[in-house]
Structures are given as C-alpha cells and as structure tokens.
Amino acid sequence: MNDAVHPTAIVQASDLGARCIVREFASIDSGVSLADDVEVGAGARILPGVRLDRAVTVGANAIVLRGAAVGRGAVVAPGSVVENDVPAWAIVRGSPARIVGYVDSPGPPESPVEESVIAPEAPTPTLVPGVMLHPLVHARDLRGSLAALEFAALPFVPRRVFTVYAVPDESVRGAHAHRECAQFLVCMAGAVSAVADDGRNRQEFRLADPTVGLLVPPLVWSMQYRYSSDAVLVVHAELPYDPDDYIRDYEEFLQIVAPAP
Numbered sequence: 487m488n489d490a491v492h493p494t495a496i497v498q499a500s501d502l503g504a505r506c507i508v509r510e511f512a513s514i515d516s517g518v519s520l521a522d523d524v525e526v527g528a529g530a531r532i533l534p535g536v537r538l539d540r541a542v543t544v545g546a547n548a549i550v551l552r553g554a555a556v557g558r559g560a561v562v563a564p565g566s567v568v569e570n571d572v573p574a575w576a577i578v579r580g581s582p583a584r585i586v587g588y589v590d591s592p593g594p595p596e597s598p599v600e601e602s603v604i605a606p607e608a609p610t611p612t613l614v615p616g617v618m619l620h621p622l623v624h625a626r627d628l629r630g631s632l633a634a635l636e637f638a639a640l641p642f643v644p645r646r647v648f649t650v651y652a653v654p655d656e657s658v659r660g661a662h663a664h665r666e667c668a669q670f671l672v673c674m675a676g677a678v679s680a681v682a683d684d685g686r687n688r689q690e691f692r693l694a695d696p697t698v699g700l701l702v703p704p705l706v707w708s709m710q711y712r713y714s715s716d717a718v719l720v721v722h723a724e725l726p727y728d729p730d731d732y733i734r735d736y737e738e739f740l741q742i743v744a745p746a747p
Contacts, residue, residue, distance in 0.1 A: 499532075509546070527564065539574070539737065557736055559589055573661050573709055574736040575688060584656045585711050588681050591690035602677065603691050605698035609639075613689040616703040617682045622672065624697040633696045635672065635722070640701070642668050644722035653678075653713040660709040663733040663743075667725040669708070672699040676717030683707040685744040693719070705743050707736065 491497055491508040499514045503522035508514065512526045517534040520526075524538045527546035535553040538544070542556045545564030550556060557574030567581040577587040605621045612619060620640070624633040637643050650659055660680075671680060677694035684706050691700055694714075702708045710719065725731065733739045 495526075503540070521558075558740075561589060573658055574707075575683070576658075582656075585658060588688060588690055591681060591688050602694035603698050603700075605695055609701075612682070612691075614682045614684050614687045614706060616684070616701075617689070617706060618701040619691075620670070620699045620701055622697045622699060633672075633674075635670075635699065640670055640722075642724040644670070644724065646723040646726050648721050648723070650710070650719040650721065651717065653717065655713055655715070657713070658709055658711045659713075659719075661707075661734070662709075663707045663739050664704050665731050665733060666704050667723055667728070667731050668704055669702045669724070670699050670722040671702065671710075672696060672720045672722075674718045674720050676714035677712075678710050678714070678717045678719050679712040680708065680710045685740050707733075707739055 490506060492510040494510045495508045495512045497508060497514045498516040499518035501519040503520050503524060505523050506520050507525040509526060509528040511528055512530045514526065514532045515534045518532050519537045521538060521540040523541045526532060526544045527548065529547040530544045531549045533550060533552040536550045537555040539556060539558040541559045544550060544562045547564055548562045548566045550568040554568050554571055556562065556572040559575045560572045561577045562568055562583065563579035566579050566583040568578060568583045572578050575589045576585045577589060578584060579586045603619060606619050607621060610619045622633045622635050653659060671693065673693035674696045677692060679690055679692050680700055681688060681690045682702055693700060733742065
C-alpha cells in the first residue's frame with residue numbers, strides 16, 4: 487500500500503499510482519484506478535469503477551460516483567458530488583458537480599462580472615500558439631446590425647458549417663482535437679465559454695459577441711461549456727466530417743503533441 491495513505495483511510499483498490507496521497511477517513515472502493523500524483527481529500531469517497539487520471543485532486547468530503555472518469559489535472563471541489571465524466575483540467579463544484587472553470591486558465595473561474603472577448607482590430611494571437619482572435623466585418627445603423635465573415639480573412643475556406651444551440655448549461659461540448667481540420671467559432675447569440683489547450687498552454691475565452699471569432703487550428707484540444715440558454719454557436723470547419731480526424735482521448739492527445747521524453 488502507498489505510504490502516503492493515512493492510517494484512517496479505507497483503500498480497497500489495488501491500482502494506485504506513484505506518489506498518491508489519500509487523506510484521513512477517505513474511502514476508495516475496489517475497482518478504482520488512480521494514476522500517478524492523485525490526491526484524495528479527507529472524508530472523500532471514490533466508488534467502484536472510477537478512474538482518476540494523473541494529478542487529479544479530489545477535495546474533502548467529495549464523492550465520485552460509480553463509473554465516472556476524472557481527467558488529468560482536474561479539480562473536484564470539497565463537498566462536490568461527481569455523477570459524470572470530468573474533462574481534463576476542469577474545476578468542478580456542487581451537487582451535482584458542474585464545471586466552474588479550468589486550471590491555469592487566466593482569470594478567476596467565477597468572476598462576479600464576466601469579461602467577454604472584445605473584437606480586436608486585426609487578427610490577434612492568444613496565449614495558445616496558433617489560436618487566434620479574428621474580427622468580423624460589422625455594421626450597425628437604425629435598421630439593425632450586421633456581421634459578416636469574409637472567407638478571404640481566414641487561413642482556410644470552410645467546407646462544412648454547423649450550429650450548436652439549446653445546450654443545457656451544465657453540458658460540455660467539443661472536448662476533442664482534430665488531426666488536420668481547423669475550425670472557426672463564432673457565437674452568434676447568447677454566450678459560451680471556449681477553452682483552447684495545446685498540451686502546454688491553456689486559455690479560456692468568453693464568446694458573447696458575433697463580431698469576433700476564435701480560430702482553432704489542428705492539434706489543439708478544444709471544449710466549450712457554460713452555454714447561456716439562448717446561445718447559438720456557429721462552427722466553420724476546414725474539412726468535411728471525418729470521424730478518423732478526431733482525437734477524443736486527452737492522454738492520446740498529449741502523446742501526439744507532447745510525447746514524454
């Protein structure tokens with residue numbers, strides 16, 4: 487048994503990675519898998535069939551229910567109840583647990599005043615190399631407002647367009663990368679938070695203005711969450727739909743973009 491397991495903890499699982507920490511009175515049932523560097527807080531309970539990926543932190547008195555998978559680096563806040571899978575690097579809170587932010591993403595996960603992305607005057611790099619903010623051509627007068635995407639302003643001509651809408655606010659969309667396909671995201675109504683991650687850098691963007699778009703190149707992990715009830719997200723894709731172009735497992739993604747030495 488791992489020497490970082492507190493004597494009052496009950497650990498029935500045999501699959502514990504290196505440098506795991508299990509605090510006092512925590513309970514880890516059989517059939518649970520803990521990767522390296524996982525920390526389980528005091529009084530937390532991990533039910534059968536759960537998988538905690540590398541560097542996950544489960545707060546005190548939290549419960550992770552049967553069969554859930556918690557992705558690399560994710561944080562489960564104290565007292566939370568996790569019913570479903572948690573994406574890598576997500577911060578979840580509540581009962582049932584919902585995503586409130588992402589680890590290392592600039593800005594507090596729950597700011598009393600949300601700061602939405604403001605359309606730049608020209609294509610602007612972000613903290614994630616290759617991910618760009620692009621202004622759309624726009625005009626406004628007494629008749630209303632107009633926003634137009636000039637395809638010549640993009641590094642690709644879209645061959646597929648789809649719309650995401652009527653998303654429950656607790657749901658996560660995306661949570662994958664593409665091998666070859668670039669995408670351009672525009673929130674035409676409402677608001678949505680988008681996270682871009684290249685395996686080394688992450689940044690979150692609150693998209694709430696139809697005059698700005700987010701360019702996500704291939705081999706960047708992307709996810710969207712915190713949809714407002716009226717959110718309409720339009721995605722322009724460089725290539726037609728191809729299921730083989732998707733990378734849906736974050737650990738596989740890391741092996742591709744940042745293989746271990």
